[in-house]
Amino acid sequence: MTEIRTPRLILRRxxxxxxxxxxxxxxxxxxxxxxxxxxxxxLERTAEQIEAWEEEWDEEGFGMFAVELLGSGELAGAVGLSVADAPGEVADQVAISWLLGRAFWGQGYASEAAHATLEFALQDRGLDRVVAVCRTSDHASMKLLGKLDMRAEGTAQHPFHGHDVSVYGIDLTQYQA
Known part of the structure; x- marks a missing residue:
């Protein structure tokens, strides 16, 4: 079972x-x-999402991690990798994303988990490139992407949801652990 420990978190299946x-x-x-x-x-859609994430782990060797607080065992959210389906600029590339409960915002958990996930992608899984997509209005995510040293590569319109998104990327030659 794939598990990553950071100073305050466990990233696990x-x-x-x-x-x-x-x-x-x-x-x-x-x-x-x-x-x-x-x-x-x-609840039903969440169950479907977890099932899809687990299937991606089985098929791709990576996926979304459950983010657990090391001290309490409490589930803080999810962070991980998936094969992007949209927008077209990043379709079929490996994307990093995260989602934390509101009680866990502003404490550095997203940054800690995302850094560990990016290292997992580029060093453990041997990926050459990781992308990210976030709404152009999501300033918190854009700030975190900057902390990951991911570079803005442009904007696009999300084909399914219609909102504008910023596209970021980092390749192995740009990555510094």
């Missing part, structure tokens, strides 16, 4: 006990405003 806490995170409109179509997700 998904467990049955993660469904309810993740569905509570998915139900928060503030958390979901910059994710997908911006709408909250039901």
């Amino acid at each position: 998904w467990l049955d006990d993660d469904l309810v806490p993740l569905s509570e995170i998915h139900a928060d409109p503030a958390v979901m405003q910059n994710v997908g179509d911006g709408r909250s997700c039901s």
